[in-house]
Amino acid sequence: MIDDVHLDGDGPLQHQLYQQLTQRIIHRRYLPGNRLPSSRQLAQDLGVSRNTVTAVYDQLKAEGFLQSRAGQGVFVHENISPSMLQPGKGSTLRPLSTSGLLPPIPQLTDRHINRAEDASLPFQPGLPDLEAFPIRSWNRILHHHESRRALRGYDSTQGYRPLRRAIAEYLRSSRGVRCQEQQVIITNGAQQALSLIVDVLLEPGDPVFCENPGYRGARYALASRDNPITPVPLREQVLDVDALNALGPAKLLFCTPTHQYPMGGILDISQRMALLHWAQRNQTWVIEDDYDSEFHFHKKPFAAIQGMYEDAPVLYVGSFSKTLMPALRVGYLVVPEPLVEHFVQSKRTHGGESPLLTQATIAEFIETGQFTRHLRRMRQLYRGKWLHFQARVAEELGGLVTPVAESAGMHLVLEGNFDDQELSRWLRTQGIGSTPLSAHFTGDAASTGLVMGFASASEREIEQCVSLLKQWLTSSMISG
Amino acid sequence: MIDDVHLDGDGPLQHQLYQQLTQRIIHRRYLPGNRLPSSRQLAQDLGVSRNTVTAVYDQLKAEGFLQSRAGQGVFVHENISPSMLQPGKGSTLRPLSTSGLLPPIPQLTDRHINRAEDASLPFQPGLPDLEAFPIRSWNRILHHHESRRALRGYDSTQGYRPLRRAIAEYLRSSRGVRCQEQQVIITNGAQQALSLIVDVLLEPGDPVFCENPGYRGARYALASRDNPITPVPLREQVLDVDALNALGPAKLLFCTPTHQYPMGGILDISQRMALLHWAQRNQTWVIEDDYDSEFHFHKKPFAAIQGMYEDAPVLYVGSFSKTLMPALRVGYLVVPEPLVEHFVQSKRTHGGESPLLTQATIAEFIETGQFTRHLRRMRQLYRGKWLHFQARVAEELGGLVTPVAESAGMHLVLEGNFDDQELSRWLRTQGIGSTPLSAHFTGDAASTGLVMGFASASEREIEQCVSLLKQWLTSSMISG
Numbered sequence: 001m002i003d004d005v006h007l008d009g010d011g012p013l014q015h016q017l018y019q020q021l022t023q024r025i026i027h028r029r030y031l032p033g034n035r036l037p038s039s040r041q042l043a044q045d046l047g048v049s050r051n052t053v054t055a056v057y058d059q060l061k062a063e064g065f066l067q068s069r070a071g072q073g074v075f076v077h078e079n080i081s082p083s084m085l086q087p088g089k090g091s092t093l094r095p096l097s098t099s100g101l102l103p104p105i106p107q108l109t110d111r112h113i114n115r116a117e118d119a120s121l122p123f124q125p126g127l128p129d130l131e132a133f134p135i136r137s138w139n140r141i142l143h144h145h146e147s148r149r150a151l152r153g154y155d156s157t158q159g160y161r162p163l164r165r166a167i168a169e170y171l172r173s174s175r176g177v178r179c180q181e182q183q184v185i186i187t188n189g190a191q192q193a194l195s196l197i198v199d200v201l202l203e204p205g206d207p208v209f210c211e212n213p214g215y216r217g218a219r220y221a222l223a224s225r226d227n228p229i230t231p232v233p234l235r236e237q238v239l240d241v242d243a244l245n246a247l248g249p250a251k252l253l254f255c256t257p258t259h260q261y262p263m264g265g266i267l268d269i270s271q272r273m274a275l276l277h278w279a280q281r282n283q284t285w286v287i288e289d290d291y292d293s294e295f296h297f298h299k300k301p302f303a304a305i306q307g308m309y310e311d312a313p314v315l316y317v318g319s320f321s322k323t324l325m326p327a328l329r330v331g332y333l334v335v336p337e338p339l340v341e342h343f344v345q346s347k348r349t350h351g352g353e354s355p356l357l358t359q360a361t362i363a364e365f366i367e368t369g370q371f372t373r374h375l376r377r378m379r380q381l382y383r384g385k386w387l388h389f390q391a392r393v394a395e396e397l398g399g400l401v402t403p404v405a406e407s408a409g410m411h412l413v414l415e416g417n418f419d420d421q422e423l424s425r426w427l428r429t430q431g432i433g434s435t436p437l438s439a440h441f442t443g444d445a446a447s448t449g450l451v452m453g454f455a456s457a458s459e460r461e462i463e464q465c466v467s468l469l470k471q472w473l474t475s476s477m478i479s480g
Numbered sequence: 481m482i483d484d485v486h487l488d489g490d491g492p493l494q495h496q497l498y499q500q501l502t503q504r505i506i507h508r509r510y511l512p513g514n515r516l517p518s519s520r521q522l523a524q525d526l527g528v529s530r531n532t533v534t535a536v537y538d539q540l541k542a543e544g545f546l547q548s549r550a551g552q553g554v555f556v557h558e559n560i561s562p563s564m565l566q567p568g569k570g571s572t573l574r575p576l577s578t579s580g581l582l583p584p585i586p587q588l589t590d591r592h593i594n595r596a597e598d599a600s601l602p603f604q605p606g607l608p609d610l611e612a613f614p615i616r617s618w619n620r621i622l623h624h625h626e627s628r629r630a631l632r633g634y635d636s637t638q639g640y641r642p643l644r645r646a647i648a649e650y651l652r653s654s655r656g657v658r659c660q661e662q663q664v665i666i667t668n669g670a671q672q673a674l675s676l677i678v679d680v681l682l683e684p685g686d687p688v689f690c691e692n693p694g695y696r697g698a699r700y701a702l703a704s705r706d707n708p709i710t711p712v713p714l715r716e717q718v719l720d721v722d723a724l725n726a727l728g729p730a731k732l733l734f735c736t737p738t739h740q741y742p743m744g745g746i747l748d749i750s751q752r753m754a755l756l757h758w759a760q761r762n763q764t765w766v767i768e769d770d771y772d773s774e775f776h777f778h779k780k781p782f783a784a785i786q787g788m789y790e791d792a793p794v795l796y797v798g799s800f801s802k803t804l805m806p807a808l809r810v811g812y813l814v815v816p817e818p819l820v821e822h823f824v825q826s827k828r829t830h831g832g833e834s835p836l837l838t839q840a841t842i843a844e845f846i847e848t849g850q851f852t853r854h855l856r857r858m859r860q861l862y863r864g865k866w867l868h869f870q871a872r873v874a875e876e877l878g879g880l881v882t883p884v885a886e887s888a889g890m891h892l893v894l895e896g897n898f899d900d901q902e903l904s905r906w907l908r909t910q911g912i913g914s915t916p917l918s919a920h921f922t923g924d925a926a927s928t929g930l931v932m933g934f935a936s937a938s939e940r941e942i943e944q945c946v947s948l949l950k951q952w953l954t955s956s957m958i959s960g
Contacts, residue, residue, distance in 0.1 A: 011653050018783075019656065026753060026788050062779045064748035080750045096760045096789045098816045103681060119634035130632040139626050146619050152610040152805040154599035173491055176499070188668060192831030199704075201583060220829045224679075268544035270560045273506060280576045299542045303498075308506055309576045325632040327836035336578045349700045351672030352831060355838050356807035 005046065013048050017056045025065050025076055034076045036066065119326075122461045124433030125262070125411045125453035128322050132381055134374055141364045142357070151356040157348045158340070159186025159332075160359035166366035167318075167332050174372070175290060176303030177316055177334055185333045185343050186359060188352040190289060190319040193333040194221035197252065197315055199346045200339065201285060202227050206251035209284075211239050213440035215261045218254045218289065227251075231442040237265025237404065241274045250284045258293045258302045262413055262440050262451045264406035272305050279313050289317045294375045295455075296408040297383040306334065320362060322410060322455075323375060330354050330362060382410060382455050385462065389454045392466045400473040401449065410455035413437060416473070420448040423472055432465050485526065493528050497536045505545050505556055514556045516546065599806075602941040604913030605742070605891045605933035608802050612861055614854055621844045622837070631836040637828045638820070639666025639812075640839035646846035647812050654852070655770065656783030657796055657814055665813045665823050666839060668832040670769065670799040673813040674701035677732065677795055679826045680819065681765060682707050686731035691719050693920035695741045695769065698734045707731075711922040717745025717884065721754045730764045738773045738782045742893055742920050742931045744886035752785050759793050769797045774855045775935075776888040777863040786814065800842060802890060802935075803855060810834050810842060862890060862935050865942065869934045872946040880953040881929065890935035893917060896953070900928040903952055912945050 007016045024030045036042070039057055043050040057074060060066040067077045120127065145151055158164070164184040171177035171184075187193040198221060202208070208222045212231030223229050230247055233240050239255050257267040257275070267275065279286045286305070293301040306314040319331035335343055347353070365371050389412060393403050401414040420436035427434050427450075434452050438445035450469075457465065487496045504510045516522070519537055523530040537554060540546040547557045600607065625631055638644070644664040651657035651664075667673040678701060682688070688702045692711030703709050710727055713720050719735050737747040737755070747755065759766045766785070773781040786796040799811035815823055827833070845851050869892060873883050881896040900916035907914050907930075914932050918925035930949075937945065 015653060022749075022783070022788075025749070059780055063782050064750065077749070079748075080753070096756065096792045098791055098793045098818070101763050101765060101793055102818050103822060120630075124634075127633060130629055133632060135627050135632075142622075142626060146622060147615050149610055150600075152613060152615075152807050153607060154604075154806045173495065188831040188833065190831075191829070195830040224829050269502075269505075269557070270544065273560070276576065283581055285581060300539055302543050303502070308502075311578055312576045313578045313581055326634045327632050329831075329833045329835050338578070338582050342583060349671070349704050350675040350830070351668040351670075351809075353668065353809045355809055355835060358835050358838065 007046055007048065014052050014055055017046070017048075017052065018059060021056065021060060022065060025080065030076045032076050032078050032080045035072075036074045036076070038073060118428060118433060121428065121431060121433030122457040123427075123452045123454065123465060124456060125435055125451045126322060127326065127433070127453055127456040128324075128410065129378070129381060129385075129455055130325065132378065133325060134370070137370055138361070138365065141368075141370075142361050144364065145357055145360040148360070151360055155353070155356055157353060158344045159184065159354070160356055160363065162367070163359045163363040164332075166363045168334075170366055170371065171304075171316070171318070171334065175293065175301075176307035178307045178310065179316075179334045180337075183334050183337055183340060185335065185340070185347065186354055187331045187333050187347075188354060189321060189329050189331040190291065190317050191217055191221060191331075192347075192352045193317045193319075193331050194218055194254075194287070195224070195350070196333065196343055196346050196352075197285075197287060198222060198225055198227075199350065200342045202251060207249060209244070209247065209250040209253040210442070211255055211260065212442050213262060213437065213445075214254070214442075215256065215289065215291075216440060218287075219442065222252065222254060229442065233446075234260065234263060234265070237263040237406070238267050238271065239275070241267070241271045241278065244275075244278050249282050252285050252287060253279065254287045254289065256289045256291060257305050258290055259296075259406065259409050261289070261291065262411065262435075262437065264404055264409060264411075264413065266302055266406065266408075267305075272302075272308060276305060276309060276312055276314070284313065286312075286314045287317060288314050291317075291319065292322050292409045294323050295379055295382050295410055297379065297386060298407045301408070311336065323371070323378075324362065324365070328354075328358055328362070330358060385454045385457065385459075386412070388459060389452070389457070389462050389466075392462060396466045396470050397473065400470070400477075404449075411451050411453040413449055413451050414469075415447055415449035418448060418473065418476060420450055423469075423476075424450060426472060427465075427468060430468050432461070432468060487526055487528065494532050494535055497526070497528075497532065498539060501536065501540060502545060505560065510556045512556050512558045512560045515552075516554045516556070518553060598908060598913060600936075601908065601911060601913030602937040603907075603932045603934065603945060604936060605915055605931045606802060607806065607913070607933055607936040608804075608890065609858070609861060609865075609935055610805065612858065613805060614850070617850055618841065618845065621848075621850075622841050624844065625837055625840040628840070631840055635833070635836055637833060638824045639664065639834070640836055640843065642847070643839045643843040644812075646843045648814075650846055650851065651784075651796070651798070651814065655773065655781075656787035658787045658790065659796075659814045660817075663814050663817055663820060665815065665820070665827065666834055667811045667813050667827075668834060669801060669809050669811040670771065670797050671697055671701060671811075672827075672832045673797045673799075673811050674698055674734075674767070675704070675830070676813065676823055676826050676832075677765075677767060678702060678705060678707075679830065680822045682731060687729060689724070689727065689730040689733040689764075690922070691735055691740065692922050693742060693917065693925075694734070694922075695736065695771075696920060698767075698769065699922065702732065702734060709922065713926075714740065714743055714745070717743040717886070718747050718751065719755070721747070721751045721758065724755075724758050729762050732765050732767060733759065734767045734769065736769045736771060737785050738770055739776075739886065739888050741769070741771065742891065742915075742917065744884055744889060744891075744893065746782055746886065746888075747785075752782075752788060756785060756789060756792050756794070764793065766792075766794045767797060768794050771797075771799065772802050772889045774803050775859055775862050775890055777859065777866060778887045781888070791816065803851070803858075804842065804845070808834075808838055808842070810838060865934045865937065865939075866892070868939065869932075869937070869942050869946075872942060876946050876950050877953065880950070880957075884929075891931050891933040893929055893931050894949075895927055895929035898928060898953065898956060900930055903949075903956075904930060906952060907945075907948060910948050912941070912948060 005020050007013050009016050039053040043053045164181040167184050168179050168181040207228050209230050209232050238260050306316040316334040401416040404413040420438050424434045424436045434450045437449035485500050487493050519533040523533045644661040647664050648659050648661040687708050689710050689712050718740050786794040796814040881894040884893040900918050904914045904916045914930045917929035
């Protein structure tokens, strides 16, 4: 009966023989009660050692595929009973299929979300200068911790305590955030922070406000439970705080007060005060995404709105993706103390803890002052790139694009009246990243342009990018 | 007007002065139009350098707190307008408060979930032998990758491709899983895998089946959207497959077919076939949590049910927490190809990517064969501990507890008629981890006992644990 067994596939002979015999029994080509050749005979027929066959037979007996009967040989087990499977249908079994079980294609699929290979192109928004990362000092710290037994096991769901302490200290002194280490929750990047906020604070139907244009990752997370999302327009590159009163109640408002993403504006002090008092009156939680305040070039950045008032209804979100490396996938969330246990519970349920070695390395990098020094160096570096990129844009692209130039951050928006999706796609074929400005709008885009992340670009790449832009824009003018 | 400013707190003087002035303006102790002393005067009054005051004044002007009027001095900015804040209420502002915004205490809070400090006690279920981890070979691999620029940026949301390839190859050859690398999704431990499954496949109200007793982490994740959970009883330490037909439809069934958690039974081949055909008939996805199949002591483990049939409705979940280190927080999920994009989309929305350096290190550890060798060594080590623990339990605790002894895994269940919550708590005060068996039941516990994770215990700790158990159990017999 085993004439059709051939051991000529991949992997060890024993594994192949096991696979072939089990598949024949599962698919009922060998039926319960059928007799198998002796191990000696099968070994001879297949040209393998008898030990191989014996090991497989033993495994199959232990698993209930086969049974020995004293003096009679080895049989397919009688108990593999078809009656258990499909009553009344004897030995026929339909093949399995998952086709009826598939959910509809997810609605959030967004052609603007970049593929992995695009994420490391120069000018890709959000990408820091990876060459400038102080990898040798970083690795020295990594080596301090890499063999510690205490960093091999389980740890607090909330996050490694020395890291929470270092972040709290940094946020208090550099960003004016009011927090203690017990309010800090380590997250898997800012994206998980937003997902946890949705899980903890949103009930079905609760309305959510987002800046428009705004950060798409936030919109996806905040819309993930089908809550209604109201886009809040900007005025002069910042959230239009006066417009909020007319928009009704909201449970959450997502905003980037210290460097609006992507337009770059900064809420002034009156707007900040008005925003918080609006939130308080309306029982709204403000999500403050402080994604790149470390890179303001001409003055210290505005302190976080989280710290303006004692007990403000603000959830503060930050990340090390831009200040250290995206590959770390570590962010943080600061919440009022009565909410901490809610967030820890949510993180415990959904996963999202960071490797302890990664957390310990970041903690020491901050504690030893290297983080602040690194930020200072990067601020200088990015300022130089920003000046250079702006100068080249002014010289070469005057009349073709309008730079929206706040003196901060890692990206510049070049507004202009062109098909930004098409230009962004074409640039990608030339090895240059960007996102189309129109993709940051909910509904109809009020303007078009490119979001260009200059932080990751070298001087040569800046030159190259500007001349590619000039080439495309002039030829599209002529043809258009 | 600034008599109440005193720079004697923490941090740089400039930071303190900034904080004190902004707080006074925000809280309207200094009102719009009020004049401030000149920088020279204030520096003298406070006993600080004039540069300090000038820098703060400049910052506050840039942020809109202050304004200069030519020849007249520095004033609180007129535009910080109370009318924006609370129309008709002049300059009074209520203090902010988050008390009205707090959600109710989360319902899932579970006193049985251990705190961080308990998670590394010997005998804590799920904890591997951290001393036996080959940290030097591991660090050699870490050093291969630690300086690679390609591991600093963004990467595929689905997971680092060489790691997905290595996992697919391992699962095909060692676990009989049918998969290609494009079906593997790297997750933040098994917990995130379960959370993604809920996000992708469950609609509100969809029923979910879970083994009872079973793995609590799974129950929390699967119940996180308030779907109804039906506990499925065990029969002879395994999921009672025959009982499924009477329980109605389910969208998801969570099970541990190759080593039931915590009872340790193994589904035989007939039960496996029946389970999958039941799932197919009922349009149910089976979640196969293959959490410790690497540690079967007397024979090779049963191949995964995922691989039994082409196109079976199975979602396969695994993790490196037990096979490598919990601190890595890396797991994996294998799904049918038409579902991959759904899962990637969900992971993109909710976060949960692992650091690239961690992923690359695991990949090389597998590719170079060190993972398989490590598993072989651990299997030997755990087998020795298992034999020793069982022998000591039989010698010392006969009549007091009944070991539920499957020859596999990293834990042993000691059943017995005692208050398992109380014993588990007491053991913890003695430095010994465990979980009470009753905590693994939904609703009323059918039996009591202790789940003891012997993998992390040394020989001395095994001795110590057995004598502590004897002490407590004999004294509770006498007093009871």
